Amino acid sequence: QSALTQPRSVSGSPGQSVTISCTGTSSDVGDYNYVSWYQQHPGKAPKLMIYDVSKGPSGVPDRFSGSKSGNTASLTISGLQAEDEADYYCCSYAGSRWVFGGGTKLTVL
Amino acid sequence: EVQLLESGGGLVQPGGSLRLSCAVSRFTFNNYVMSWVRQAPGKGLEWVSAISGGGGITYYADSVKGRFTISRDNSKNTLYLQMNSLRAEDTAVYYCAKHKDLAVKSLFDYWGQGTLVTVSS
Numbered sequence: 001q002s003a004l005t006q007p008r009s010v011s012g013s014p015g016q017s018v019t020i021s022c023t024g025t026s027s028d029v030g031d032y033n034y035v036s037w038y039q040q041h042p043g044k045a046p047k048l049m050i051y052d053v054s055k056g057p058s059g060v061p062d063r064f065s066g067s068k069s070g071n072t073a074s075l076t077i078s079g080l081q082a083e084d085e086a087d088y089y090c091c092s093y094a095g096s097r098w099v100f101g102g103g104t105k106l107t108v109l
Numbered sequence: 110e111v112q113l114l115e116s117g118g119g120l121v122q123p124g125g126s127l128r129l130s131c132a133v134s135r136f137t138f139n140n141y142v143m144s145w146v147r148q149a150p151g152k153g154l155e156w157v158s159a160i161s162g163g164g165g166i167t168y169y170a171d172s173v174k175g176r177f178t179i180s181r182d183n184s185k186n187t188l189y190l191q192m193n194s195l196r197a198e199d200t201a202v203y204y205c206a207k208h209k210d211l212a213v214k215s216l217f218d219y220w221g222q223g224t225l226v227t228v229s230s
Contacts, residue, residue: 032214034212034214034215034216035216036216036217038154038217040154045204045220045221045222045223046146046154046204046217046220047220048209048216048217048218048219051209051215051216051218057218089153089154091154091156091216091217092216093214093215093216096168097156097168097170098144098156098159098216099156100153100154100155100156101153102153103153103154
């Protein structure tokens with residue numbers, strides 16, 4: 001059982017928007033603004049998409065955005081493209097440890 | 110571009126030991142916290158261990174505490190993970206990851222390609 005809870009799967013058609021939630025507790029997501037999102041394609045290393053809840057690294061399209069409310073963080077992908085199909089993981093600092101969500105498989109229909 | 114290259118994975122029997130290495134380049138290694146993160150086959154990501162820039166502070170997941178030891182040699186720009194008393198459930202791809210900034214709380218911005226550890230008789 002993962003420390004952070006994500007939906008196992010989400011899907012959307014090209015051009016649509018999808019949102020992936022990441023629910024933690026007041027000891028991790030709710031207590032720190034150190035939440036990141038990672039994209040992982042099969043057989044590849046994870047890639048940072050969002051850090052510090054809502055900041056995008058250079059080179060990541062601004063179609064990817066992040067937010068947080070209480071103990072739940074969210075990743076929104078707008079204007080879905082075929083190459084967005086991947087697994088997505090949230091991660092939070094949790095006081096001398098770091099915790100991941102179980103991952104969400106995004107399918108682009 | 111930042112580079113991280115893991116090595117040292119392989120097949121080991123239950124109860125055995127293995128040492129992973131992660132050679133880094135193109136950033137000031139001793140300025141950054143570094144972590145090991147693993148991924149069991151077909152499963153999600155699990156943080157394993159972290160170490161401060163100077164090497165004096167270490168952190169471990171409960172699942173590996175007392176069995177794994179993280180260390181670093183800043184003169185060689187290399188991160189290590191000594192894994193003892195290995196169990197079948199330690200089977201995973203092990204990634205080294207750089208933390209994004211100087212704050213310990215920061216998360217991971219660059220990852221290596223991973224090295225596979227298989228614990229089996």
